[in-house]
Amino acid sequence: MKDLFYQYIQTLQNQITEALEKVDGSATFREDSWKRKEGGGGHSRVIENGAIIEKGGVNISAVHGPLPESMQAYFKVEKVDFFACGLSLVIHPKNPMAPTVHANWRYFEMYDASGNCIDQWFGGGLDLTPYYLFEEDAQHFHLLCKKACDKHHPNFYQEFKDKCDAYFHNAHREEARGIGGLFFDYLKANEEYSIQDRFDFTTEVGNSFIEAYIPILEKRKSMKYTPEQRTWQEIRRGRYVEFNLIHDKGTLFGLKTNGRIESILMSLPPSVQWHYNHQPEEGSEESKLIDVLKKPKAWV
Secondary structure, three states: OHHHHHHHHHHHHHHHHHHHHHHHOOOOOEEEEEEOOOOEEEEEEEEEOOOOEEEEEEEEEEEEEEOOHHHHHHHOOOOOEEEEEEEEEEEEEOOOOOOEEEEEEEEEEEEOOOOOEEEEEEEEEEEEEOOOOOHHHHHHHHHHHHHHHHOOOOOHHHHHHHHHHHHOEEOOOOEEOOOEEEEEEEEOOOOOOOHHHHHHHHHHHHHOHHHHHHHHHHHHOOOOOOHHHHHHHHHHHHHHHHHHHHOOHHHHHHHHOOOOHHHHHHHOOOOOOOOOOOOOOOOOHHHHHHHHHHOOOOOO
16 A cells, blocks of 8 residues: 555656646756655655746655654554655745645554554645635635545545644634645544545545646736735735644654655745734735634635
8 A cells, every 4th residue: 555655646746746837837846855864765846936836845755664752652652663655745826816735645554563554544635825815716626625525425525624624723823824625634444444445535635636726826827916915925924834833743743753854844935924913904805815714614
């Protein structure tokens, strides 16, 4: 299963970077391969200062070895070995009318002292972070999420949408990071689903990403915007940074397992502002976004 999923994310990385380069039309991804001294490594692909994409990364990794003590406590296990592989991406467009997008699909195994696999699961999802709210974009994104889920169970979309809304939440700000999407974790085999079923579902969601995001980026990439709207984008990017550094489990896992710091912090936007107690003008387009972030909405 680990070989099968690693092959899948290699192919998906190629498909996504090719699609994004086509939209940008100027910049290309550069690949940076790295090795982890404890075991494994990865291939980070980063794009910067493009015509459309200000900064983005589409990274894959496969790491293994003894699970660090700090993560043993987190997973509530004794000394075990682990294997983890996944694809993680974040795209920060230049135009504030175009939303930031994040996605991640991952697979994890644990082994006992004899090398037997004692646990395995899938996780992942995708979510959208707009700076200006276009309801048709939110509906499109969520519809593609729902289509992927509905092929596997009629309740999956609502279940994993709710988990996404709960997870990507800046509790210290009392607002969501964005307008959500899907989030799932610890998808294990059980009486109803085999591990192959979990693979099929996770890859179904992964395969939906290009159709969910690229049309939105195409639609918004050339819209006109003002310096004030750009400032708003950078203020909201600050909230994105806050979530990733304070709450995100992936960032924590990477740091605790001696992951490659450049790849872990690839998700951070290139230019950000923090204004003291900044409040958007009541009734403005900016305040409309905040209203939605205060309370999750049913988009489809």
